[in-house]
Amino acid sequence: MRQVRRRRWLAVGLAALAVLALASLVIGSRSIPLAVMIDALRAYDPRNDLHLVIWELRVPRLITAVLAGAALGLAGAIMQAVTRNALAEPGLLGINAGAAVAVVLAVTLLGLTRPAHYVWLAILGAGLAGAAVFLLGRAHETGTNPVRLVLAGAGLSVVLGAITGIVILNAPPTAFDDFRHWAAGSVESASFEAVAVLAVMVAAGLVVALTIVGGLNVLALGQELGQAVGAAPRTIWLFACLAVMLLAGAATAAAGPIGFVGLIAPHLARAVAGPDHRWILPCSALFAAILLLGADLVGRVVAAPSEVAAGIVVALIGGPFFIMAVRRFRVSRP
Amino acid sequence: MSMPVVLRIGPFSLLWRPRTALVCVVLAGIGLALVVVLLGTGTLAFTPAEVVAALFGGGENQMAERVVWGLRVPRVVTAACVGAALGMAGAIFQSISRNPLGSPDIIGFTTGAATGAIVQIILFGAGPFAVSLAAVLSGIGTAALVFLLALKGRVTGGYRLVLVGIGVGATLSGVNTVLLVASDLDRSVSAQLWLAGSLTARSWSHAVPAALSLVLIVPIALLYARRLALLEMGDDAASQLGVAVERTRLAMVMTAVGLTAMATAAAGPIAFIALAGPQLARRLCRSPDVPLLPGAAMGAVLLLAADLISQRFPSGLNLPIGLTTGLLGGIYLLWRLTRDEKV
Numbered sequence: 001m002r003q004v005r006r007r008r009w010l011a012v013g014l015a016a017l018a019v020l021a022l023a024s025l026v027i028g029s030r031s032i033p034l035a036v037m038i039d040a041l042r043a044y045d046p047r048n049d050l051h052l053v054i055w056e057l058r059v060p061r062l063i064t065a066v067l068a069g070a071a072l073g074l075a076g077a078i079m080q081a082v083t084r085n086a087l088a089e090p091g092l093l094g095i096n097a098g099a100a101v102a103v104v105l106a107v108t109l110l111g112l113t114r115p116a117h118y119v120w121l122a123i124l125g126a127g128l129a130g131a132a133v134f135l136l137g138r139a140h141e142t143g144t145n146p147v148r149l150v151l152a153g154a155g156l157s158v159v160l161g162a163i164t165g166i167v168i169l170n171a172p173p174t175a176f177d178d179f180r181h182w183a184a185g186s187v188e189s190a191s192f193e194a195v196a197v198l199a200v201m202v203a204a205g206l207v208v209a210l211t212i213v214g215g216l217n218v219l220a221l222g223q224e225l226g227q228a229v230g231a232a233p234r235t236i237w238l239f240a241c242l243a244v245m246l247l248a249g250a251a252t253a254a255a256g257p258i259g260f261v262g263l264i265a266p267h268l269a270r271a272v273a274g275p276d277h278r279w280i281l282p283c284s285a286l287f288a289a290i291l292l293l294g295a296d297l298v299g300r301v302v303a304a305p306s307e308v309a310a311g312i313v314v315a316l317i318g319g320p321f322f323i324m325a326v327r328r329f330r331v332s333r334p
Numbered sequence: 335m336s337m338p339v340v341l342r343i344g345p346f347s348l349l350w351r352p353r354t355a356l357v358c359v360v361l362a363g364i365g366l367a368l369v370v371v372l373l374g375t376g377t378l379a380f381t382p383a384e385v386v387a388a389l390f391g392g393g394e395n396q397m398a399e400r401v402v403w404g405l406r407v408p409r410v411v412t413a414a415c416v417g418a419a420l421g422m423a424g425a426i427f428q429s430i431s432r433n434p435l436g437s438p439d440i441i442g443f444t445t446g447a448a449t450g451a452i453v454q455i456i457l458f459g460a461g462p463f464a465v466s467l468a469a470v471l472s473g474i475g476t477a478a479l480v481f482l483l484a485l486k487g488r489v490t491g492g493y494r495l496v497l498v499g500i501g502v503g504a505t506l507s508g509v510n511t512v513l514l515v516a517s518d519l520d521r522s523v524s525a526q527l528w529l530a531g532s533l534t535a536r537s538w539s540h541a542v543p544a545a546l547s548l549v550l551i552v553p554i555a556l557l558y559a560r561r562l563a564l565l566e567m568g569d570d571a572a573s574q575l576g577v578a579v580e581r582t583r584l585a586m587v588m589t590a591v592g593l594t595a596m597a598t599a600a601a602g603p604i605a606f607i608a609l610a611g612p613q614l615a616r617r618l619c620r621s622p623d624v625p626l627l628p629g630a631a632m633g634a635v636l637l638l639a640a641d642l643i644s645q646r647f648p649s650g651l652n653l654p655i656g657l658t659t660g661l662l663g664g665i666y667l668l669w670r671l672t673r674d675e676k677v
Binding site for chain 1 (some may be wrong): 485486494500505506507508511523527606651
């Protein structure tokens with residue numbers, strides 16, 4: 001029964017992703033006829049304006065949204081599994097805040113304004129923040145309390161947020177202007193340059209995640225029980241943290257701090273796929289990609305010819321969804 | 335744990351613990367010392383003796399009197415009231431949510447108050463009074479929304495309240511970001527300044543409403559304090575002991591929201607006082623009671639100390655108080671995590 005249901009949902013999800021992908025190539029401040037779009041994909045003509053729009057703007061944007069979304073979904077699912085906390089997501093563990101500080105410093109001190117230039121710093125910031133939370137939360141200790149990790153993340157987020165605020169307030173207004181656009185969480189300024197970095201990082205994160213997918217199932221039983229059936233929680237923890245840093249760091253660098261995607265997608269995935277992480281991870285990545293791509297599309301449509309950043313749309317749609325989920329499903333179990 | 339003492343006056347009885355009382359007195363002393371130092375700190379520096387003389391009008395220094403009474407007393411009063419309000423509100427929220435993280439900044443009320451303020455600043459370019467009023471109203475509105483959305487079968491449940499609060503907070507934070515991004519740079523910068531939380535240029539028009547609402551709200555909170563402590567045992571146990579669970583929760587949520595909204599209106603969103611104040615107070619008191627008064631005293635001391643640090647900070651860095659508390663509070667939380675064996 002469950003197998004059939006999982007396959008059906010996976011098929012529906014993939015179909016939805018395909019439709020959204022097509023729509024996101026066609027719809028925008030300049031809507032492009034379907035025939036021209038197909039032409040551009042089959043026989044690219046650099047002298048054609050519309051072909052240029054599709055290849056230089058919309059394709060990288062599409063790939064960024066899908067990759068960043070999938071990365072956030074995977075990161076959220078892994079974090080919820082290892083912390084056994086239904087509210088865990090990259091934002092909560094300080095990883096967004098770490099990337100944000102790095103970006104702020106890059107923009108104000110180094111004068112870097114293009115994502116492809118500060119993407120490395122953002123990943124470094126996310127990684128350092130993740131490592132700090134990992135060490136402060138004593139994630140490496142066996143039998144550790146998962147609440148400690150979340151608390152460390154919350155504490156670090158506030159410290160880093162305050163540093164970000166101090167730098168921003170003491171910087172020239174133009175730096176603040178650059179930063180507020182990045183901080184809204186947008187895939188608008190995607191380029192192939194940045195997409196390449198993102199793709200490599202996400203692939204690396206995915207490989208790490210795949211090595212521990214069975215371990216996540218064991219860890220979901222809880223530290224003591226997991227150890228009793230012979231899992232090595234330390235190794236699983238280490239790999240999980242590495243995967244989260246790569247995935248969330250790359251996504252945040254490419255698209256800005258985006259909340260809720262890493263929170264909602266794993267919940268949807270669990271509702272559809274059940275408790276097995278070999279199903280939860282792919283479903284979560286798929287649903288997260290749909291969410292972010294959909295949000296990007298909605299942001300382009302509702303405010304046309306202007307745009308609302310995908311991160312904001314996710315927050316505006318994700319908040320009510322999250323509240324509904326809290327009321328409907330039993331995520332409110334402590 | 336120290337032994338409780340019960341005072342009875344006619345039909346009223348008051349249970350208090352000597353250790354808790356001692357903590358409150360010591361904190362009040364530290365707070366007063368900070369106030370004297372703060373009143374002497376600024377572009378013009380005065381000695382404690384000059385400050386005391388200026389306060390009671392006996393000094394020769396006309397300038398000191400004018401600066402102290404005209405500029406610094408309102409600021410210090412605002413800081414003390416805001417800190418106390420946040421400390422008490424934090425104690426209530428942490429108790430209701432049975433969660434040390436259940437402070438008003440985390441469950442969305444501060445964000446809600448900020449939304450009202452930002453709307454005023456960005457859409458209408460409003461002055462300080464309109465901004466404060468909007469912050470209070472939208473803070474209360476957000477709380478009502480969170481409470482209604484958390485209701486299910488006429489029961490809110492501590493955990494659902496926190497989760498719904500996080501959801502509402504995140505949605506509103508999206509609204510706030512839309513406004514910040516969409517507006518022109520000048521207004522966006524001034525909204526960002528408000529969002530950083532500040533005590534600069536607080537006048538009596540900030541201090542008097544803050545003090546008045548504290549006088550109004552605190553007695554209500556103290557009246558429900560015992561019932562709140564019983565609620566921590568769980569809804570079922572508390573109702574078997576005769577506590578009207580939902581009514582107590584609603585009343586306490588509303589008082590805590592009132593305190594938070596007032597604080598936010600007076601000084602902007604200020605992080606971590608509501609989280610750290612009650613936790614530190616509970617640690618010092620070692621009592622099973624909800625640390626309402628000690629939490630308030632600790633909140634006031636923390637905010638006054640943070641203000642002193644902000645003002646004495648070397649170099650010309652612009653360091654708003656809300657960011658100072660965020661920095662120090664976060665470091666406190668992280669430091670505690672490295673020290674504590676159990677969280």
